[in-house]
């Protein structure tokens with residue numbers, strides 16, 4: 628049987644790392660808009676701009692011809708930042724064959740519409756099965772071959788199982804789920820809590836503080852996720868607790884780094900100029916505040932992160948504000 632052609636959209640760190648894994652299992656084409664990235668992958672089998680000299684699978688091919696990348700796809704994997712998805716998918720729409728399944732790698736929410744990215748896919752490419760792959764997946768560690776795992780959620784379990792075989796390797800375990808909402812919401816929200824953990828780390832608050840913030844963040848994340856239709860169990864799994872731990876503790880996390888630098892007194896434009904990569908929590912924070920109001924879920928930690936990012940609050944004051952809140956029953960109260 629012919630192996631399906633996989634097309635990955637997005638030549639950043641995560642698109643490249645996943646494309647390199649997929650290229651072991653099936654012919655894989657990576658679409659990147661940057662010509663230097665395409666040449667780097669095709670000629671040197673690296674993506675030096677995002678993953679230094681970590682070797683990518685030599686079978687992986689790259690192109691900046693979007694029409695060709697889309698028209699040849701049997702499976703489409705979406706790995707551009709959240710706010711770029713609608714534009715790229717709209718361009719892709721007329722070239723994609725019917726029924727091609729789409730897997731989002733994106734951990735963000737669309738500003739304005741407040742949609743999850745699989746919902747943006749459904750609006751721009753109606754009729755295609757769509758799911759999401761999320762988990763504790765720091766791209767450079769996976770590209771370097773360290774063991775990791777993720778959850779692939781598709782509405783249809785059988786489809787999840789067939790795609791699972793394309794996106795896994797011996798070192799990258801892919802579990803399946805049918806909880807698209809839960810897996811996707813968890814991936815988007817954990818970035819905001821990584822920024823909060825970064826505040827504490829930037830203020831040198833200590834290990835107990837970090838554990839407190841992560842644990843209470845999991846509660847906020849789960850409560851909003853369940854209110855939006857996710858399954859409670861998902862939030863204690865790889866896409867929930869797993870990714871929260873990785874992102875809130877990793878020295879490689881861009882979101883955590885944003886929090887650290889803000890706590891050290893840098894401005895957001897200064898930090899973004901230094902980072903040169905996407906930190907999705909910055910764009911998702913105001914959307915999450917709108918969703919928390921819409922669903923009536925109190926989210927004190929996310930609220931303070933949004934206040935620092937968008938309303939002139941300092942990280943120090945955000946911290947003091949949180950500590951002034953009176954703790955209620957651990958599992959029933961809304962206060963942090």
Ligand SMILES: NC(=O)C1=CN([C@@H]2O[C@H](COP(=O)(O)OP(=O)(O)OC[C@H]3O[C@@H](n4cnc5c(N)ncnc54)[C@H](O)[C@@H]3O)[C@@H](O)[C@H]2O)C=CC1
Pocket residue numbers: 637638639640641642643659660661677706707708709711714715732733734735764765766767903904905907
């Ligand atoms: N890097 C990581 O460890 C992981 C990232 N993710 C998620 O994957 C998504 C992509 O992130 P990364 O690969 O890390 O980002 P990145 O910052 O490494 O790269 C982003 C890529 O998207 C491209 N891009 C930006 N705007 C574009 C547009 N309008 N049209 C076409 N291409 C555009 C950039 O040129 C770049 O190649 C994000 O939602 C992120 O949260 C998920 C898991 C792990």
Ligand SMILES: O=C(CO)COP(=O)(O)O
Pocket residue numbers: 734762763764765766818821870873874879880881882883905906907
């Ligand atoms: O999603 C990630 C790890 O699972 C990457 O996190 P950052 O975007 O904060 O680097």
